[in-house]
Amino acid sequence: MKQTVAFQAHAKNVFFHILTQCNLSCRHCYINPEQHGRQTLDIKTICKWLDAFSAQGADSNVIFLGGEPTMHPDLDQAIRHAHSTGYKSITVDTNGYCFHDILDKTSPGEVDVFSFSLDGPTPEVNDPIRGKGSFKICTENLQKAVKKGFGISLIYTVSTGNLKFLDQMPELLAKWGVQRFFIQVIGLRGNAASNSSDLNQLTRSQWDSVVPVTAEKAALLGIETTYPKVFLEPGEKFECAGKVAENYFIFPNGRVYRCPLCEDYPIHSLMFEDDRLKPVSGLHEDRFFDLNIPEGCVMNKLIQPGNVEYGPDGDPLYQVACCLLKERVSPPDQS
Numbered sequence: 001m002k003q004t005v006a007f008q009a010h011a012k013n014v015f016f017h018i019l020t021q022c023n024l025s026c027r028h029c030y031i032n033p034e035q036h037g038r039q040t041l042d043i044k045t046i047c048k049w050l051d052a053f054s055a056q057g058a059d060s061n062v063i064f065l066g067g068e069p070t071m072h073p074d075l076d077q078a079i080r081h082a083h084s085t086g087y088k089s090i091t092v093d094t095n096g097y098c099f100h101d102i103l104d105k106t107s108p109g110e111v112d113v114f115s116f117s118l119d120g121p122t123p124e125v126n127d128p129i130r131g132k133g134s135f136k137i138c139t140e141n142l143q144k145a146v147k148k149g150f151g152i153s154l155i156y157t158v159s160t161g162n163l164k165f166l167d168q169m170p171e172l173l174a175k176w177g178v179q180r181f182f183i184q185v186i187g188l189r190g191n192a193a194s195n196s197s198d199l200n201q202l203t204r205s206q207w208d209s210v211v212p213v214t215a216e217k218a219a220l221l222g223i224e225t226t227y228p229k230v231f232l233e234p235g236e237k238f239e240c241a242g243k244v245a246e247n248y249f250i251f252p253n254g255r256v257y258r259c260p261l262c263e264d265y266p267i268h269s270l271m272f273e274d275d276r277l278k279p280v281s282g283l284h285e286d287r288f289f290d291l292n293i294p295e296g297c298v299m300n301k302l303i304q305p306g307n308v309e310y311g312p313d314g315d316p317l318y319q320v321a322c323c324l325l326k327e328r329v330s331p332p333d334q335s
């Protein structure tokens with residue numbers, strides 16, 4: 001069954017980039033060291049910053065990100081700290097290299113989900129996007145993690161470069177024992193925004209003709225599948241997560257954003273200074289969240305205007321949803 005996942009007002013989601021270093025150079029990578037920093041946070045700092053979000057209640061979820069978070073030698077300690085200080089769920093987003101024996105140093109009781117990134121059903125599709133040899137290593141470690149009993153999800157970032165292979169993924173995921181599938185949309189940020197990139201965003205008709213059908217197929221195989229809503233239907237209410245939800249995107253240089261589309265600009269609304277979280281004064285992202293425009297999401301209009309189409313009268317044909325709004329398709333026995 002398909003349903004739109006409503007924003008949760010009372011749950012905090014902490015997307016914690018503990019470093020920006022990575023062993024891969026994916027062609028769509030959104031990491032921008034000029035804006036996000038180049039440092040690797042030490043474990044004391046990571047723990048203090050985690051505490052800043054867990055202090056006010058138990059309903060906090062943390063997603064450890066990078067760069068490649070498993071390149072951090074103390075990721076296992078960070079996970080343990082989050083676990084012992086009451087984080088409700090702990091996710092590690094990995095490119096699959098699983099450095100520092102992270103699968104052996106942690107347990108399914110501490111990590112709720114290891115989320116592996118893979119952008120094709122074969123090395124021939126995946127490796128030109130993510131790097132030579134990455135398919136083999138990612139899929140081997142994914143299956144090792146399944147055997148160890150970890151919860152596993154897989155993220156597939158769809159672009160014009162790999163759209164036609166998306167429908168081959170559900171059978172593979174079922175064979176590997178993956179429980180959740182996230183179909184992600186490529187953003188016009190980082191490497192993907194460079195003029196030389198041939199990985200482009202999909203048009204609405206490309207998206208509509210492939211993504212929902214693949215999600216249904218995966219769900220019928222028992223895999224819960226989530227994808228961004230992207231376009232609102234007539235009558236659906238537009239909401240900006242920056243106003244109605246609590247999402248925090250933390251970077252090693254101390255910047256904390258509420259909206260991922262703002263991350264390439266110095267308009268973060270919060271900042272860690274001396275390990276204390278402080279609001280930033282002046283022009284920052286919160287100011288954009290308050291603007292009501294017929295196109296829906298203000299940041300999409302500003303930085304991804306190609307997502308909006310207009311009729312002959314100049315009115316937008318549809319509203320662009322918040323990039324954090326998701327559709328979830330559940331297996332029939334979980335609906």
Ligand code: SF4
Pocket residue numbers: 022023024025026028029030031066067068095
């Ligand atoms: S694995 Fe992630 S952080 Fe590393 S290059 Fe790829 S997209 Fe960027």
Ligand code: SF4
Pocket residue numbers: 239240241242243258259260261288289296297298299300321322323324
């Ligand atoms: S993507 Fe758009 S709607 Fe969502 S938080 Fe950012 S500005 Fe708000």
